[in-house]
Amino acid sequence: MEVRILDPRIRDWGIPDYQTAGSAAVDLFACVDEPLEIAPQAPAVLISAGIALSFGDFSFAGLILPRSGQGHKRGLVLGNSTGLIDPDYTGEILISTWNRNPAGSPPITVQPGERIAQMIFVPVLRPAFTVVDSFSRETARAAGGFGSTGA
Numbered sequence: 001m002e003v004r005i006l007d008p009r010i011r012d013w014g015i016p017d018y019q020t021a022g023s024a025a026v027d028l029f030a031c032v033d034e035p036l037e038i039a040p041q042a043p044a045v046l047i048s049a050g051i052a053l054s055f056g057d058f059s060f061a062g063l064i065l066p067r068s069g070q071g072h073k074r075g076l077v078l079g080n081s082t083g084l085i086d087p088d089y090t091g092e093i094l095i096s097t098w099n100r101n102p103a104g105s106p107p108i109t110v111q112p113g114e115r116i117a118q119m120i121f122v123p124v125l126r127p128a129f130t131v132v133d134s135f136s137r138e139t140a141r142a143a144g145g146f147g148s149t150g151a
């Protein structure tokens with residue numbers, strides 16, 4: 001996979017890579033020029049991750065996810081819940097950054113180079129759609145959902 005370094009500070013912070021052989025994700029750095037205060041419940045802020053990717057073949061995509069420590073402990077999550085990086089997207093990777101804490105909480109300060117999110121890569125399946133009036137196979141669940149099997 002090709003990576004373009006759009007913010008030279010990335011070379012000092014560590015080009016995003018798997019921290020260990022067992023790691024599924026690469027951490028993304030906040031490429032802000034100065035510490036950035038994000039108020040609770042304020043509209044999400046787009047922060048550059050300082051990199052662009054070329055997926056080569058289009059068989060996988062990227063997903064930007066919150067980091068558990070940032071999200072669970074600190075309240076710093078993603079304004080779009082999950083970011084999808086399409087395999088044909090070659091622009092700057094942006095992180096929609098949101099302070100989910102209740103109004104009145106202190107702001108969260110994001111430092112330059114802080115690891116605020118992570119990205120995993122997933123295979124993309126592109127099933128062909130056949131338009132039908134009714135499905136050729138029935139299931140026990142049928143349209144049951146949203147708690148249909150009990151609490």
Ligand SMILES: O=c1ccn([C@H]2C[C@H](O)[C@@H](COP(=O)(O)OP(=O)(O)OP(=O)(O)O)O2)c(=O)[nH]1
Nearest residue numbers: 064080082083084085086089092093094095096
């Ligand atoms: O957190 C994100 C989400 C998206 N993107 C980039 C890569 C992605 O491929 C592109 C488009 O994202 P998406 O398909 O989710 O956007 P959309 O709202 O459906 O708009 P469109 O596809 O019309 O651009 O924006 C990011 O950099 N970060």
